[in-house]
Amino acid sequence: MKGLVRRYRALPLRSRLAMLVALAVAVAVAASAVACWFVVRNVLISSLDDALSANRVRTADVISRIDVEGNCQRSVIRDKNDPDLFKQTIQVVDQRGGHCTILGTQDLKVTEADAAVAKGESREVYRTAIASNGVKYRALTYPLEGPQGLAVTVARPLSEVDDTLDNLVLVLTFVAGIGIVGAGAAGLWVARTGLRPVDRLTEAVEHVARTEDLNLRIPVDGDDEIARLSESFNSMTASLASSRDLQQQLIADAGHELRTPLTSLRTNIELLARSEETGRAIPPDDRKALLASVTAQMTELAALIGDLQELSRTDAGPGGRVQVVALHDIVEVALERARLRGPELTFTADLAPWFVRAESAALERAIVNILDNAVKFGPPGSTVEVALKDGALTVRDHGPGIPPEELPHVFDRFWRSPSARSLPGSGLGLSIVARTVHQSGGEVELRPASGGGTVATVRLPGAAAPPPRTPDQAGA
Template sequence: MSLRLTRWWRRRSLRARLTVIAATAIAVSVFLAFQVASELLGRQLRGAAEDQLRADSRVLAAEAERAGPAQVQLPPYPGAGRLVRVILPDGSVRTPAGQPALPPVSEEAGRVVRGGPADLMESDDSEEGHIVYTLRAGGGAVQVARAADDSPVNQFGFGMLLIGLLCVAGGALVGRTVARTGLAPIDRLTAAAVRVAQTRDLDADIPDEGGGEIRRLIQSINDMLAALRDSRRAQRLLAEDAAHELKTPLTSLRLNVELLIRLDRRGTLDSALPAESRTRLLNDLGAQVAELSTLAAELTDLARGDVSDESTEVLDLADVVVAAATRARSRVPDIEVALDVTSVWVSGRPAALQRAVLNLVDNASKWSPADQPVQVRLRAEGASAVIEVDDAGPGIDAADVPRVFDRFYRADSARALPGSGLGLSIVQRVVDAHGGRVAVARSVRGGALLRVDLPAAAPPALTAHRAAGEDDAVR
């Protein structure tokens, strides 16, 4: 039953839930108010009845004191209302003629006659539920009783029931009205979100209205739409740039392949293309294929953005730099890579950082003369880990510095060199994802100096030692 009720509740709309909650709250409030008011009214009525019984008993007791319990004149029974009785010293009783019989004298009332307590207020267990007051007088006692009258309480309860039903109905109506008014911004927000989903128009911001939580929700959704717009714009630019960059190598590759196919179909491949020309053409095809493969890999890496399955860990950046330099030496054997690294710990993704360092070294290798090494330095500087890669090449023109990290940007002097123009863009993305910054300057050797600053981290052993020290301090 509980599970079924839970499922029913979860299927209800927020407006229906607020209506039910408001009606239930009012019903519980009315019920509690009825219980408290009924209890107070019952006590007040009983107190008034007991006060009246005490007053009537004192009058009858005064007469019993003068005339004695056996001779006291008992008032005639009025036909309704109070009942009187005199208890004689021997335990017998006297009642007015025609008066309905009272319950037998209780043991506690008998003790009043025998000199126990001076008076006693009690209720019997009969169907009428009499309230009986016993007062000692003239060697015996007098009793005045009255049937408990619950009709005022019952009438009050019936009135409260009608009022409660009206309050519950009114509470449900008010709750529904409040829910409709309070949720109106949510309805408009939902309609706007549905319109954006149907039209795919991310430029349509949702109007900012309301206050408090509603305003924060609308602002959050508008921020999300702005992020989606930026993401769509970045994807469109990436696709346009990629199409532009792929056009030239694909065109060249297609023309060379069509030339080979056409000559081969004519049977004039050997005569039209001497061995030296054919070798040069095949080398060009291999270089173009390699360039396309590199471009495709870099486009894939760039398109992934910060989405990666690689977990973040505390690592020694020196290991990353050495691994990147080793890969760079294997890719460009003619260029020497000189390392000057110290152990600096950072928190990051090893493969992404290695790719960034490798791109820096590859970029420097294109410009550095064969007899001049690419210098890679790693050191700690304050709270940062600093990587510097410099070459002895011609350096970067001042006009190219602001755009050197843009996607597909290649300086005029670099047009003839291999590359896609994505390497340094990937470097900046990786550095930004790790909370660092990258900058370009001129090397003391005259070439380009690319500097990366990353937030340093405490070594794992030091972190564990500090944690152990804190635990000892707590103990």
């Protein structure tokens, strides 16, 4: 059995579908044929019973064939052309089970049911009787009117029914065979037709796997399951193509951004190395400036690599534990770091309690990036205003602001305003902010502030009070 199952599973899908259709039709045809056979058999036997009941023998005819000693005068009716034309058998049965045949060539075996009719215990009985030569008859036994203790059995051979049923079996077998073969062919055709879109999808998947061509699209016809599968495949390849393009763009942008500090580092280090090799000392002030430049470039490289790592981790989804955190506390910590980076600026904070579900470290990094932008563009002596109310965190600086035509690009990777090219930074900070906020279910925007400067707004879903702790959390 297991071997058959393995062989079946090894067949192509269309062959399996054709076999299943043929099997289903075969079962249905077989069930219908069996039901038809039984219905026809019951109808034929019922007709034969009606014929036996209609051919009851008159009492006078029976008595006339029985002599004073109880012996029956047997009659056999034959036809010259067909000796077996008239096959009806009539015999008389007494209450002791004795019998004598008055019509026919064969004697029928007497049963207790026949004797019961002769005794008057039963009115009549239909049964299948066996003749002396073993042939089956359909028999009707009924009491003889007049004399007590006698009954008459009228019988006709069941071959009248069986021959018709045998012919019916041949017809049903022939029709069923044609139906099953036709169902198999129809099933194969339906499978081929129905699976043609699946074949196209398979060819497309194999093409993508072989050539890595993600621009391939499958035509979508209708709105059935195959159409939805094709739409899903097209959406998947479009998403993969977009992801690959973004990945290639990220690599290209990262390579471009890394080239500048690396070139500067290489130039400065070569100058220092040539000075050592030639013995020509660099003036102390120039040497100090070179070392400061090397340190700055290394710091910029480290920051750029850190931003790239953070952005790649953010693209893959939250890497830490998402939990309920106090946004106002995270903003306080970020403000402490911002004050150290911008000692010449004044920071004001109006923070109302707000609790959100997020990854604490990633959210703190995003807020630090927003404050770093304010520190970078805020002129010395200016104020950075920070407020948190009803889940909306606003950071307003008094810098030069962002031109309206540049606002759509501020969250793009490696994008920097032409006016900020000379300032330190990788152009990834706001990209990290956008990804972190979106993954936390919030939104972020930058807009010009009235009176100059820029307002960064972060909205995160949450509540003004922390959720109640469960018994497990309280125990922990």
